[in-house]
Amino acid sequence: MTTLLNCRDVVVEYPGKGFRKPPFRALKGVSLDIRPGETVGLVGESGSGKTTLGRAVLGLAPVTGGSIEFEGRDIAHLARRARRALASKIQVVFQDPYTSLNPSLTIERILTEPLTVRNVGSAEARKRVKDLLDQVRLPTDAGTRLPREFSGGQRQRIAIARALALDPVLIVCDEPVSALDLSTQARVLDLFREIQDRTGVAYLFISHDLTVVRHLSHRVAVMYQGEIVEWGDGDQVTAHPQHPYTKRLFLAAPVPDPVRQAERRAARKAFAKSDAGAAVAG
């Protein structure tokens, strides 16, 4: 079996707000596959549907068309109970490390939460927490403390530890580093990669930042207005973009180098004036 997750023509519609309003189509038929141990990057701007696709895979968004196959079985239309059984296989790391951890629970209680589903004994759970904290390079005595005592980067490590608690085979990472400082960002990305090398987990890595995605992804999909506009090997898509929108995205990101940024700025202006650029202008 070479595909772990296979999304085919996934459509997500949210009911319209107001009487007889047409539903809002967040995803307009999206196809994508992830192999075991692979990182698939998903790039797009706000409203492109990239987060919605992640939520659809997690069972948090209403899939109204197409299918999402996980290990050969359609998971898009599972009942709540059957969906819960999948928890140990598919996990999540959210963008905001400030709201993704319940502020009133200690780190230990946050990390043991997924374990309670499996009825793991308390002694064993405590041992597991130590092990998880160790895996994400946090001190093992962190368990007794509350989320607010940790910085953004540390909180994101805790969120990663929670995702790892059930030994998943796929983790949906929804902008996991965009709320972090530059130096913290690099370290957390290294951690993601290290965990993948060790455990062979696959990532669906969602980000608005082409550079971050390129750094981590084997393959990259670019989303625009609810559709995938470009999809292929990471180095191809991020270095030699074909679709005008990917080009525009690529040229818009400022390079941290004044000389090269001046060149890119000129290229961006020239592209915006061209026909292809005008077609995807905001």
Added chain:
Amino acid sequence: MNTATIPEAEISTAPAEAGAQLSLFRRLLRNPVAVVSMAWLALLILTSIFSPLLAPHDPNLASLQDVLANPSAAHPLGADSAGRDVLSRLLFAGRYSIAGALLTVVVSLVIGVVSGLVAGYFGGWFDTIASWTSGLLMALPGIVALLAARAVIGPSMWWAMAIFGVLISPAFFRLVYASVAAVRDELYVDAARVAGLSDTRIIARHILTVVRAPVIIQAAMVAGIAIAIQAGLEFLGLGDTTKPTWGEMLNDGFANIYSSPMLMLWPSLVIGVTSIALTLLGNAMRDVLERSGSASRSNSKTPMPTVSAEPVVTHGDADRSAEELLSVEHLTVLYDPPGGRQVIVVKDVALNVRRGEVHGLIGESGSGKTQTAWAIMRLLPEGARTTGTITFEGQDLSTVSPRQMQRVRGRKIAYVPQEPMSNLDASFTIGHQLVEPMRLCLGISRQEARRRALDLLARVGIPNPELTFRAYPHEVSGGMAQRVLIAGAISCDPDLLIADEPTTALDVTVQAEVLELLRDLQKELNMGMILVTHNFGVVADLCDTVSVMRLGRIVETGPVMDIFANPTHEYTRSLFDAILDEETSRGPLENDTTDEGVPA
């Protein structure tokens, strides 16, 4: 996030803060109002429980000799119109009043909390029905409903209180519903769902904890209302006259108010004090739970600590020809809450901006870059103290009066914030928010200001200025809102523009356009500009000079070209090292021999 967070490296081994675990009760004991209220309620409950032991007489024993007797050794508080002992009745009445109030609380709590949880968490048809029912109950006049119920069921105190519990249950329903709706979409609830927790477990773990505190507070309030309502019903003579209650005593006292006014005093005193105690206890709990203590004010008595100067890596100044616009020297910002920990967020900062120059202020969260920008505009929140000089066009801004400062801000120094949406007032049109400051600053007529505003909107690249002028902030996108704020900032032709992370909240393609706009405007108006950012790409794009900040200090400063070519300070280098380079990508998955199924 402008307060200092714990640096990544600094992980203390201290145990969890004890305050977080401290129970509500122990914290309440520190609040004098709560202590007095709780003492009264405890006294009331104890005397009611032990009333058979404490009461000198049977509360219903009528004695003709003692009708309306004055206080005496036999009747410490006198006797009522049937010659019954007032003290005994008061003690026994406590049992019925408290039990009645409890019944109301329990009924409303069960109905309100359960329906609120279900409606708030699951939504759907139950939500619709429950919300309608709650609205209906709230619209129903309580006393009329209770009178109708009495006509049907007869004079029963218990029934009346239970029905009142139903009538007041929306108080709990709405509270719980709102709290649940607020946390239902929190990411940690989503994470719990993904972790496979059942709905009941999620409610117990994540939702009930949020609802618990406000429900306890509300329960105290409802109990107070229930006691007053019960007394009201009995006073009107609608209660069960066979039981001694405070309201019934009030009724009796009222009938004899001319002959024996003291009879009114005791029950009204008990009812009043009990209701007040419950309300105050509710308030005290709210204060303790929500920590709405005194606002942190500056503690100006303690001397400013001296902040030592540390060497700053300074690269050669590129252009000395332009006029110096802003010069900041020895700027230190300190937060000194009384009883709190002193925090110095800006330490001995020096900064120069020339006319027509864009100065970048780069640093990670907690480095003090925003605090520096706010200190220059003197917009720091209360509780902050500053020292140092801020010379702007030859005038020391740190010494001018708040009134003069107000004139400088907006006219001479303009500001573009990070969050465009939260900096526009949702209840006014965009046009109104542009016109009013211009009329004030420039003293021009409404028509003139309107014409200028439309020009400005066109200038900042808004496709249809007329339409945007009439629009409300929620009708435009984040990028448009930022353009509007930039239009507002330049409307009074400022000399210095302070932009605090102006593109951080925007999409990358929109960011490029907004940066382009800022660049053009800055050139056109020859403004000085301070650009606060954490993004080296933005600095490379727009800035002439840059200062790198770390933990409140500037560690390196100079022309952008020099610093990017030759970062010298260790920290600047570590930041540059952390930048993900654009060349390396990960390539396809290794040992992947089955190259099939890659859609084009």
